[in-house]
Amino acid sequence: MAASRLEIMHRASGSLLFSFAFILFGSQVRAQQIPAETIQGMLAAQIRAQGFTCEKPLGAKKNARLSQPDRDVWLLKCSNAWFRITRVPDMAAKVEPLP
Structure with missing residues (x-):
């Protein structure tokens, strides 16, 4: 069975949302992993x-x-x-x- 256009758009929007969140918050996660210099x-x-x-x-x-x-x-x-x-x-x- 072929996926309907609605299902394809739903999957694509979920991937797009995940990518956008990673771009926004990914640098903050990496910055928190760097230990502060003492x-x-x-x-x-x-x-x-x-x-x-x-x-x-x-x-x-x-x-x-x-x-x-x-x-x-x-x-x-x-x-x-x-x-x-x-x-x-x-x-x-x-x-x-x-x-």
Whole structure:
């Protein structure tokens, strides 16, 4: 039995609706799957670029006592070491491995 024109139009409209919904919401689904970058990830990348080894960043905490308005001091915990990182705008970070 051949499908009637009405059935064919109904199937085509369903496919068109699905395609339209995917175009509208597909980018939002993909964007939600990208993990947000964390401060420990950014600090680890910065010290790696300066020649230090941070195998896996596990956490970072800002040291409010040592920080100043234009100088942030962070403690970075990596799976292999601890670091004190002093960041000043437009300069390389001062990185101190901690025992």
